[in-house]
Amino acid sequence: MGRTVLAAVVLATSLGAARPARAEFLEDAGWGLLTVLANVGYMPVKVTYALLGGLTGGLALGLTGGDLDTAEKVWVTSMGGTYAITPGMLRGEDEIAFAGTSASAATADASDNGGNLQEQPLGGSSGS
Numbered sequence: 001m002g003r004t005v006l007a008a009v010v011l012a013t014s015l016g017a018a019r020p021a022r023a024e025f026l027e028d029a030g031w032g033l034l035t036v037l038a039n040v041g042y043m044p045v046k047v048t049y050a051l052l053g054g055l056t057g058g059l060a061l062g063l064t065g066g067d068l069d070t071a072e073k074v075w076v077t078s079m080g081g082t083y084a085i086t087p088g089m090l091r092g093e094d095e096i097a098f099a100g101t102s103a104s105a106a107t108a109d110a111s112d113n114g115g116n117l118q119e120q121p122l123g124g125s126s127g128s
Contacts, residue, residue: 028087032087034087035085035086038090039084042084043084046083047083049078052078053075053078054075054078054079057071057075057078060074076100077099077100077101080097080101081097081098082096
């Protein structure tokens with residue numbers, strides 16, 4: 001009988017300790033499912049944008065007589081950025097950048113901000 005009581009205590013203790021782990025698992029699973037659903041719509045749009053930007057950049061290169069700076073601005077903007085959304089992005093912890101930023105634009109932003117680059121989340125305000 002002592003073994004039965006001991007087994008019942010061990011079982012009750014292990015089941016009680018598993019509740020927070022279950023809740024954390026369900027939360028992670030929920031964010032994971034939401035991420036998959038978001039990427040089902042986001043990724044095809046982003047890849048299409050990048051492909052069209054690649055073609056447009058090539059067209060710009062040809063029409064400008066080989067001006068690589070013009071083509072590069074189109075390529076970096078359209079082909080850069082975020083291709084897959086992560087759970088951290090959905091929670092607002094990380095930034096979603098649909099379009100890329102060229103090095104010259106980042107340098108100009110740095111000089112405008114006194115050399116301090118500041119992150120601005122998608123759709124958010126800078127707070128200034």
